[in-house]
Amino acid sequence: MKKGTILLVIMFMIAVVAGCVFWYQSATSEMHDPVKEEALFTMEDYPKVDASLAIHPLVDAIAADFLNVEESTLDFEYTTTRSSDVYHNLIDGKVDVIFAAEISEEDKAYAAQQGVELNIIPATSSAFVFIVNSENPVDELTFDEIQRIYTGEITNWSQVGGEDAPIIPYQRPTGSGSQTAMLSLVMQDKQISEPPLKQIQAEMGQLIDAIAEYDNADTAIGYSYFYYVNTMYKKETIKMLAVDGVEPTIETIKNGTYPIYTNGYIVTRGDEAEDSPASRWVEAVLSARGSRIIEAAGYVPVN
Helix, strand or coil: CCHHHHHHHHHHHHHHHHHHHHHHHHHHHHHHCCCCCCCCCCCCCCCCCEEEEHHHHHHHHHHHHHCCHHHHHHCCCCCCCCCCHHHCCCCCCCCCEEEECCCCHHHHHHHCCCCEEEEEEEECCCCCEEEEECCCCCCEEEEEHHHHHHHHHCCEHHHHCCCCCEEEEEEECCCCCCHHHHHHHCCCCCCCCCCCHHCCCCCCHHHHHHHHHCCCHEEEEEEEEEHHHHHHHCCCCEEEEEEEEEECCHHHHCCCCCCCCCEEEEEEEEEECCCCHHHHHHHHHHHHHHHHHHHHHHCEEEC
């Protein structure tokens, strides 16, 4: 075969291979790129939304989908302190709708004082988790043991299969979503002990840091929401405890086997008009499209 013919054959083969690669990349791109649905809102009519800290990534994912824009282009601001502040923003009319943790008795009373009725709708499922330092040999507790730790009846890790060391039980302030959940879901009719001020962490991240890094961290215990610990503020020096033999995972949240179960709630004011942007937003979040967004963002939809 002549040299020129060989060169033509080689060039032809290169072209064929390049074409196949281009076709494969285009095909797989089409297969894996999510199909974007039409926008439900414009920036001008999008409702003002606030959210509890552990739900910030979800409300951004919802906004990006409903507006049909890239999430990186959004610059919405949300409350970063207590869930109580989120509820107050709604009650005081500063925002149109909130996506928040369970409302506290204090915030219910504040709404009543202001003459505001609230529409409270469960929208996501979540595990309420207990965390310890990864160096702590204890991997699980019973529900009863957790209660007794926080009533002050159990004070040493050796009482629950651990080392001979005092238990340092951290708490969140009154009005925070996690403290409200701790009282209603875990303590129930039992009186939680009054902790020293240094064991009350104003922010969720501070509580996790205290257990992950500070002096005596390996003897501390605290609590949070699964998504926050597992995704938003994940640390290698923290582990989530199994409760009554069940580990908190996406699967055990979905199938309901993890025993401490809570919700994320969509909340509007009772006088919100049925055709307002906030009401349309709520309807969309609770739709099949909203459930897909919730699941894609790593949360668990109620429906």
